Amino acid sequence: MVADSEFGGTAMDPSLPGCKYLVSAILAMEPSECLISHARACGGGSITYQVQQFILDHCISKPNDFYAPYLNNFLKKLITQIESHHGTVLDQFYELYAHYITSSKDGSLGKRDSRIVKRISFLFPDGCSDVQKCPHSRVLTFPLQCSLNMLEGDTGCSIWPSSLFLSELILSRPELFSNKLCFEIGSGVGLVGLCLAHVKASKVILSDGDLSTLANMKFNLELNNLNVETDMLQRNEDTSTVKCLYLPWESASESQLQDIVPDVVLGADVIYDPVCLPHLVRLLTILLNPTDLDFRGQLTSCKGHSPNSIHENGEPYCKGAIDRSDGRYKTVKNDGCNGQQKETPVAYIACVVRNVETFNYFLSLGNQANLDIDDLTDSLKPMNLLMYMQSYNQADIKLLRITCSHTIRLQ
Ligand SMILES: C[S@@+](CC[C@H](N)C(=O)[O-])C[C@H]1O[C@@H](n2cnc3c(N)ncnc32)[C@H](O)[C@@H]1O
Structure with a gap:
């Protein structure tokens, strides 16, 4: 059981490049290893309480937006990583993971869809001319429906x-x-x-x-x-x-x-x-x-x-x-x-x-x-x-x- 008072510290700033990388990587459905490595980089080498809280608040706050098996796999790897480095895992991660395990067993996650939506974000550096045209947006994101099968549509349904x-x-x-x-x-x-x-x-x-x-x-x-x-x-x-x-x-x-x-x-x-x-x-x-x-x-x-x-x-x-x-x-x-x-x-x-x-x-x-x-x-x-x-x-x-x-x- 984790009490918030056990940790404290300031919340992570979502506008930091490392935080943007982590959010963009999960939206683009990058492999779990990539997410883990961004999470580590955010925490200066370890997946700290603040990093976990950031993931919960900014990356998976709307779990319904995600392809369930992808999030399930990420949570499993995330929990394993934190535990293997003797860290303390947020209770909410265990709860969410348990929810996925139960739902996949009773079939309420629905059948595995072969189509998924990846969100590809282009992150513009400061001073980019494109940013001048859209000053409020330093990130350009396109949702794209793709297939999990790379060969579907004569290979044309993958990025x-x-x-x-x-x-x-x-x-x-x-x-x-x-x-x-x-x-x-x-x-x-x-x-x-x-x-x-x-x-x-x-x-x-x-x-x-x-x-x-x-x-x-x-x-x-x-x-x-x-x-x-x-x-x-x-x-x-x-x-x-x-x-x-x-x-x-x-x-x-x-x-x-x-x-x-x-x-x-x-x-x-x-x-x-x-x-x-x-x-x-x-x-x-x-x-x-x-x-x-x-x-x-x-x-x-x-x-x-x-x-x-x-x-x-x-x-x-x-x-x-x-x-x-x-x-x-x-x-x-x-x-x-x-x-x-x-x-x-x-x-x-x-x-x-x-x-x-x-x-x-x-x-x-x-x-x-x-x-x-x-x-x-x-x-x-x-x-x-x-x-x-x-x-x-x-x-x-x-x-x-x-x-x-x-x-x-x-x-
Ligand atoms: C490897 S995919 C690349 C798709 C996309 N340009 C990309 O980079 O993500 C090759 C694309 O070329 C199309 N293609 C392959 N052979 C073709 C052909 N003979 N005539 C028309 N389109 C073809 C496929 O349907 C597929 O969309």
Whole structure:
């Protein structure tokens, strides 16, 4: 039995980084070992009374929000850890643990659900530009429904490390994505799309070739208060609207994509199945091919006018140009309708190299397709906004920047 007077001391400050890590780790359902290690760090090496009280008040105060077997497992490990270091365990932890044990025996915990909601929190350091936009929030949290089975939905119902990496990139370098038409392939649970909408991409289009993944993705977008658009012909300029496309790479065709001229193409953990890679490379070539840009741009922006139509101001509706303004040469599109120039599309593909042969196969297919593939792993590093996650390591991720070599290069 523990009497409060036995301990005393001041309560832990939830705004301390260690406390934020602990709360964020449990919301993201990090493994118990990770939670225990954060709890120890908070207590300067041991899980003190104050740390236990903090866990009770701030981490598991609403036990119904959690997947019961996860909390049960955490409590078991927490109690074992404290006892094995001769500490005194809070009575409430024993009570909660006993409740779970009894409920799982009499079946009142309900059947084990294969879908769970993880809450992924991005923790911004002081002075981050994103924080200036939302001064009251230094933490950005997205709830995401995922599957406990990593292979469900053709692997698309789990959060893979490369999507965490691309999300960190988007949130730490918003200027690369804001006001741009962003198109993601193999979008899975939709986390990258949520980050793109957060930094105000002009349009976010997510896609996947698995129907159950697509349904789960739409659920997640709505869970995060975004509108979902499924009709290709529908035009919604509202940046809180995200378009979701069923797009198996094998059947993707130029005509299906003719209305879409992305500025940025994104893909996280999509390089893993050698059978799909030729189709993936063909899709990238369609999306990145600037030789079609004028024509495809016209379909998007100048619908109803032939390629040679002349605007009433005497200018053609659609024309290509070379922009030398920043000292570099790039193909640009002047759509003639609103005078805006479009840069050559670029793809950011993040991946974990699990099999070198598969990765090299992707590189060789890209080479054959005249894609320029640059390794930006060392030069474009996102901020580490997920410091609390021990199941994810930025250093495991490779970042590729891909453009199409048909781009006119003048030096
Ligand atoms: C490993 S998961 C990555 C999901 C998500 N991008 C992430 O990083 O969390 C691969 C994703 O690509 C999709 N995918 C795999 N092969 C595909 C194909 N041939 N056509 C379309 N989508 C495919 C899967 O459905 C799945 O959503």
